[in-house]
Amino acid sequence: MNDYPAIRWVVALKPEARIIRKNFNMSSSTQNSPYPLFKNASGQHWLTISGVGRINAAAATIYLYQISKAPPWTIWINVGIAGSGGSPIGSLYLIDKITDFSTQLSVFPKPALSVSIPRSSLLTLDAPGENYSRDQLFDMEGYSFFEIASKLSCQQLILVLKIVSDGPDIDFRSIMSKNVSELVARHIEVLSNVVDDLASVSKIEYDRLHIPDAYNSIVTKYHFTETQKHQLKKLIIRWRALFPERKPVDEIVNTNNASMALKALRAGIDSYKIKWDKK
Amino acid sequence: MIDTIYVEKEIEEHPRTRSILTRFKGRREILVERYGEVFNKRSQNFRLQKRNPSLIIAKKHTGHILSTPQGFGIGGAKNFYFSHMINCVYDCRYCFLQGMYASANYVLFINYEDFISEINNLIFKHPEDKLTFFSGYDCDSLALEPITGFASFIVPSFKEYSSAEIEFRTKSTQIEFLLSIEPVSNCIIAYSLMPEIESRALDHKTPSIEKRINAIKRLAAHGWKIGLRFDPLIYGQDWEKRYQELFDTLFSSIPRGSIHSISYGSLRFPKEMFKAVHKLYPEEKLLSTIFPGDMDTVGYKTEIEDQMTRFCKNAFSRIFSEDIVFKCTTEATAP
Numbered sequence: 001m002n003d004y005p006a007i008r009w010v011v012a013l014k015p016e017a018r019i020i021r022k023n024f025n026m027s028s029s030t031q032n033s034p035y036p037l038f039k040n041a042s043g044q045h046w047l048t049i050s051g052v053g054r055i056n057a058a059a060a061t062i063y064l065y066q067i068s069k070a071p072p073w074t075i076w077i078n079v080g081i082a083g084s085g086g087s088p089i090g091s092l093y094l095i096d097k098i099t100d101f102s103t104q105l106s107v108f109p110k111p112a113l114s115v116s117i118p119r120s121s122l123l124t125l126d127a128p129g130e131n132y133s134r135d136q137l138f139d140m141e142g143y144s145f146f147e148i149a150s151k152l153s154c155q156q157l158i159l160v161l162k163i164v165s166d167g168p169d170i171d172f173r174s175i176m177s178k179n180v181s182e183l184v185a186r187h188i189e190v191l192s193n194v195v196d197d198l199a200s201v202s203k204i205e206y207d208r209l210h211i212p213d214a215y216n217s218i219v220t221k222y223h224f225t226e227t228q229k230h231q232l233k234k235l236i237i238r239w240r241a242l243f244p245e246r247k248p249v250d251e252i253v254n255t256n257n258a259s260m261a262l263k264a265l266r267a268g269i270d271s272y273k274i275k276w277d278k279k
Numbered sequence: 280m281i282d283t284i285y286v287e288k289e290i291e292e293h294p295r296t297r298s299i300l301t302r303f304k305g306r307r308e309i310l311v312e313r314y315g316e317v318f319n320k321r322s323q324n325f326r327l328q329k330r331n332p333s334l335i336i337a338k339k340h341t342g343h344i345l346s347t348p349q350g351f352g353i354g355g356a357k358n359f360y361f362s363h364m365i366n367c368v369y370d371c372r373y374c375f376l377q378g379m380y381a382s383a384n385y386v387l388f389i390n391y392e393d394f395i396s397e398i399n400n401l402i403f404k405h406p407e408d409k410l411t412f413f414s415g416y417d418c419d420s421l422a423l424e425p426i427t428g429f430a431s432f433i434v435p436s437f438k439e440y441s442s443a444e445i446e447f448r449t450k451s452t453q454i455e456f457l458l459s460i461e462p463v464s465n466c467i468i469a470y471s472l473m474p475e476i477e478s479r480a481l482d483h484k485t486p487s488i489e490k491r492i493n494a495i496k497r498l499a500a501h502g503w504k505i506g507l508r509f510d511p512l513i514y515g516q517d518w519e520k521r522y523q524e525l526f527d528t529l530f531s532s533i534p535r536g537s538i539h540s541i542s543y544g545s546l547r548f549p550k551e552m553f554k555a556v557h558k559l560y561p562e563e564k565l566l567s568t569i570f571p572g573d574m575d576t577v578g579y580k581t582e583i584e585d586q587m588t589r590f591c592k593n594a595f596s597r598i599f600s601e602d603i604v605f606k607c608t609t610e611a612t613a614p
């Protein structure tokens with residue numbers, strides 16, 4: 001089951017990517033891609049480096065979605081550095097409100113996470129800002145990333161994590177690449193826990209949404225029309241719920257064609273009576 | 280544990296908002312313009328969100344009180360429903376809310392006064408009719424009572440409305456406030472019930488049937504009128520035996536005079552709603568044993584439905600007069 005778990009990372013800067021790539025064993029994937037691309041051997045983790053800014057973040061997220069064929073149960077993670085007027089440098093935050101500076105529209109990420117991480121609001125700017133406020137962080141990608149990722153997966157599987165890198169006393173222009181990597185490295189264990197935690201949640205989505213193997217083994221046995229394929233899928237989903245221990249393919253051994261196979265499955269389902277005390 | 284509370288800016292300083300916020304220690308409060316920003320967004324996932332729902336405190340602007348669908352009632356000439364909340368702390372697998380909303384967050388409307396004033400208007404508009412109001416159509420009407428205080432706000436008003444009745448439908452045992460006041464004669468506390476074994480499999484996070492029956496007994500002893508709701512009826516092996524046992528337990532332990540009404544109804548979803556619920560819980564056995572019927576609904580096959588409703592009708596008619604027994608024929612299964 002190589003398409004589970006499916007984790008897609010979008011980061012803005014190379015030094016942010018370095019530690020994540022190393023930790024999850026990702027290596028460079030293609031040469032001529034618009035955004036640098038990395039993946040691990042199993043193809044479960046993919047990462048792209050978007051570069052700075054809203055448009056880059058949106059485009060890179062869509063690119064990663066397409067190139068990695070991200071399924072609907074994918075976990076999407078944006079990790080990056082952010083400015084803050086009040087939080088200590090190096091603090092990690094889970095973002096739960098992102099406001100787009102130019103439109104003043106807000107989105108409200110709330111991943112189904114049980115790992116506890118301090119939370120903060122984020123303001124996504126069009127250009128680097130120096131008016132640090134105390135009650136929210138600043139970046140240049142978060143809003144667009146979340147907006148696009150929400151169209152590709154469900155919001156409960158999307159995370160925006162920010163690490164404070166600059167503030168009134170540290171100019172963002174002075175941050176060295178090495179410092180950024182160090183900041184991410186400090187939290188790599190939390191990132192691993194977050195991935196494990198969300199992977200178990202995304203398993204629910206995987207179980208719910210992936211096409212059952214039984215479908216593929218039956219649909220190649222006979223010629224099914226499009227309507228019959230649709231009916232078969234529905235019957236197999238019901239079958240799996242009612243008879244988890246019985247393989248649908250074994251139920252159609254005495255059939256010769258698609259409609260007989262559908263009939264056999266339907267008959268089994270129709271005659272089923274739930275034993276509530278055994279459930 | 281609710282760890283996040285979204286608050287509409289407009290009612291941020293409302294005394295009820297402030298008081299509710301103080302009940303949740305350590306929660307994060309996030310201001311929103313309108314509750315729609317965090318509720319029912321297309322890319323939210325009801326099932327995953329149900330693992331840790333947030334509370335949204337909002338103001339309801341329109342549609343406080345609505346007419347019930349056809350076939351829903353307990354003898355009133357006109358029936359209305361309202362909900363001070365959307366969504367429920369419980370998680371029943373047949374609940375229509377799963378198919379109705381993309382979000383499992385709880386929305387609490389705190390402008391209770393507007394509900395009362397619309398009830399007033401309706402009573403004034405229909406002076407000749409007996410009106411019935413159903414509280415908690417989109418939620419359980421009592422489950423969060425210690426926090427919302429909605430029922431304690433609304434019940435006393437009904438003392439003055441002799442031509443109207445109000446029903447609080449619930450599976451909750453949060454009844455302390457009802458036991459602390461004088462019963463109101465036109466107020467019905469209605470419990471949703473099914474045999475314990477079926478309930479254990481389907482009514483997640485709810486009080487057990489035994490606890491519900493104990494709550495009913497206490498309420499009846501205190502003088503409240505009780506509604507018994509067997510809706511949806513759940514089919515399966517030995518269903519007759521188990522329903523009969525449930526009826527026997529109930530009817531032998533609740534004084535007849537306390538029972539205001541009994542209603543029952545088959546499990547039935549509108550087709551589109553069923554699709555959404557089944558897609559959310561494809562592994563749920565119950566949902567795999569009901570099928571599209573001829574009325575744009577999904578439910579048990581007609582012969583099963585008939586068998587079950589006939590059984591209930593007979594069981595009730597042996598004990599109760601016909602005029603307090605109602606068959607519910609609406610499509611979606613109410614809480």
Ligand code: SF4
Pocket residue numbers: 366367368369370371373374375376417418419450613614
């Ligand atoms: S059926 Fe009623 S009690 Fe159960 S989850 Fe739905 S609203 Fe709550």
